[in-house]
Structure formats: structure tokens, C-alpha cells
Amino acid sequence: MEKVNTRPDHPLDTLLRTDRIPHIWCPGCGIGTAFSACLMAIQSSGVDLVKTVMVSGIGCSGRGAGYTRLDSYHTTHGRAIPFATGMKLANPELNVVVFSGDGDLFTIGGNHFIHAARRNMDMTVVCVNNFTYGMTGGQASATTPCLAKTTTTPAGNPDPPFNLPLLAYASGATYIARWTILHTRDLTKSIEEAIRRRGFSFIEVLAPCPTGYGRRNKEKPLDTLKIYQNCTVIKNGAHPADVVMDFGKNITLGIFTDQERPTFADMYEKTCRPKEK
Numbered sequence: 001m002e003k004v005n006t007r008p009d010h011p012l013d014t015l016l017r018t019d020r021i022p023h024i025w026c027p028g029c030g031i032g033t034a035f036s037a038c039l040m041a042i043q044s045s046g047v048d049l050v051k052t053v054m055v056s057g058i059g060c061s062g063r064g065a066g067y068t069r070l071d072s073y074h075t076t077h078g079r080a081i082p083f084a085t086g087m088k089l090a091n092p093e094l095n096v097v098v099f100s101g102d103g104d105l106f107t108i109g110g111n112h113f114i115h116a117a118r119r120n121m122d123m124t125v126v127c128v129n130n131f132t133y134g135m136t137g138g139q140a141s142a143t144t145p146c147l148a149k150t151t152t153t154p155a156g157n158p159d160p161p162f163n164l165p166l167l168a169y170a171s172g173a174t175y176i177a178r179w180t181i182l183h184t185r186d187l188t189k190s191i192e193e194a195i196r197r198r199g200f201s202f203i204e205v206l207a208p209c210p211t212g213y214g215r216r217n218k219e220k221p222l223d224t225l226k227i228y229q230n231c232t233v234i235k236n237g238a239h240p241a242d243v244v245m246d247f248g249k250n251i252t253l254g255i256f257t258d259q260e261r262p263t264f265a266d267m268y269e270k271t272c273r274p275k276e277k
Contacts, residue, residue: 015039015049017069024063028214028221030181030207031101034128035064037184037205038099041191042070052095055084057104060134060209061127064099078108081116084123092265095195096123103133106162107142117171117200119264124194124201127164130209131247138212145247149216161245165256168202169240175201176240176257180228181208183253190255199263206251227251 010016016039025031042052049070056065058077065072075083084096098105105113105127116123132150133139140150140157143164147156168176175194179187187205194201208214208224227248235243236254243252262270 012036012039012043015043015069017067020067023067025060026209026211028208028210029060029134030130030205030209031061031064031128033181033184034061034126034187034205034207035067035099037181037188038064038097038126038191039068041188041195042097044188045192045195047095047195051093052097053084053087055080055087055096055098055100057100057109059101059104059136060130061099061101062104062135078104079112080104081109081112081121081123081125085112085116085121088121088123088265092122097195098123098125100125100127101134102127102129102131102143102164103136103139103141106164106167107133110142114167114171117168117173117202119267120172120174120200120261122198122200122263122265124191124203126191126203126205128205128207129164130207130213131161132209132213134209134212138216144213148213150213151216163240163243163245164202164204165243166240169257172200172261173202173257174199174259174261175255177202177255178204178206178243178253180206180232180251180253182225182228183232183234186234186253193255193258197258199261 053071054065055073056062057080065074080098080100084098088096131144139152143161144157165176177190232251232253234254240256244250
């Protein structure tokens with residue numbers, strides 16, 4: 001008897017390497033939702049997929065590049081943005097999307113982030129912020145809430161976390177937004193807007209990590225989602241300095257910055273190309 005495929009086509013099948021599914025993300029992890037939103041945004045943005053590339057670093061979120069049926073690059077830890085920068089400079093026609101986590105992009109790769117934003121490199125950076133190093137051992141990251149427990153801060157994290165939208169704003173990013181995985185439609189629309197525009201765009205995605213972060217902080221599986229539901233306020237246009245990230249009490253979401261200024265390529269053409277006589 002001929003075997004009949006009863007599996008319906010998935011709307012993202014053209015963008016997924018289905019031979020690599022199932023993925024490695026834990027039950028309750030928010031990365032899959034953030035990844036799906038990113039792929040849906042790429043698909044609906046209308047960009048040429050042949051000229052679209054996804055770049056990631058090391059970590060749970062960094063595995064996203066390996067699951068997408070685009071030209072993709074899984075780079076060394078903390079180095080997703082410089083790899084993406086090199087690609088954009090070598091081929092300015094590319095649509096470059098960086099998809100990685102808070103540990104990779106900010107704790108190890110923070111210096112690369114601020115300089116790419118300062119130069120206004122034409123790329124979209126999606127940071128899945130789950131407040132910890134998930135894959136590499138559950139260590140504290142630059143976004144781990146103060147007093148939270150991790151493998152490197154078993155008595156509680158003594159350091160204050162970065163306000164990522166404010167850091168992006170101070171560095172020169174021209175599009176800045178923050179959403180949670182519960183705000184999937186807003187997140188998808190925001191990534192789509194970022195992909196269509198020129199300049200350095202940054203979207204922070206708050207996502208739970210029940211295995212690495214939640215377990216050590218005695219959180220129940222749905223506790224983080226309840227926080228996203230009950231403690232978030234959307235304030236589009238809020239100044240990044242006023243954006244709140246008091247985890248468990250008050251979290252500001254929205255699109256905070258959307259402005260135009262010359263990209264690195266614009267300035268390079270203006271200052272470095274030899275002028276015709």
C-alpha cells in the first residue's frame with residue numbers, strides 16, 4: 001500500500017530545514033516562538049530570500065540559524081555581529097538578520113553591538129533575552145536580574161542588569177523595540193518593519209528559560225508567562241531612558257525609537273570613495 005503523507009504543509013516549510021526538526025529547545029522555552037515570529041516577518045516582508053541571510057552566535061538562540069532554509073552562519077561565541085558586518089560590507093545587497101541571545105550578543109559580544117549601532121550598520125538584530133546563559137551552563141549574563149540565582153551566582157546575582165533598549169539608544173541604533181513571546185503579533189510586525197527599513201535595528205524579545213533560569217529560581221513553568229501577561233505595559237514612543245525592566249513587577253514594551261540617519265555605507269560612499277574628476 002502506498003504511504004500517504006497526512007502531514008499538512010506548514011506555512012513556514014519553505015523557510016525551515018525540516019530535516020533538522022525536532023529542534024533542541026526545551027519544553028516551555030520561548031525561543032521557538034521568537035524564531036517563528038522572525039521567520040514569519042522575513043516571509044511577509046517581501047524581501048528577496050535569495051539575498052537574505054541569517055547569522056547567529058553560540059547558545060540556545062544561536063541554533064536558530066541552523067534551522068532556517070536561508071544562507072545562514074553559525075559563528076563563534078559573541079561574534080555574530082562582526083560576521084554579519086563583514087557580509088554586509090562584502091555584499092551590500094544582502095538583507096542581514098542576526099538572531100541570537102543575551103549572553104552571546106551582550107555579555108560576550110557587547111563591544112561589537114555598540115560599534116555596529118554607532119556606525120548604523122544596515123542589519124536587523126533580534127535578541128532573545130532569557131536572562132541567562134542557557135546552553136553553556138546557566139551562568140549569569142549581562143541581563144540577569146539582580147539577586148537572581150545562576151550557576152555562577154548561587155547566592156544571588158549582585159550586579160544590576162543592562163537596560164538593552166537604553167544601551168541600543170545610547171549606542172546609536174535607529175530602530176529599537178521590546179516585546180515578549182506572548183505579544184507575538186506585535187513582535188512579528190516589529191521585526192518585519194525593522195527588516196524593511198535601512199539602518200541598525202534592534203528588537204529585544206523577552207522569553208522564559210524554565211530549565212536554566214526558572215529551575216534555579218524556583219519558578220513554576222507558567223510563572224514567567226503570567227508576569228508577561230500581568231506586568232507588561234505597552235508604551236510606544238517612550239524614551240529608552242524611561243523604559244522599565246523590573247522583572248516580576250513592571251516591564252515596558254513597545255517601539256521606542258524609529259528614526260533615520262545615514263548608514264555606514266552612506267558615510268563610506270561620501271568620505272572614502274575616490275571622487276571623480
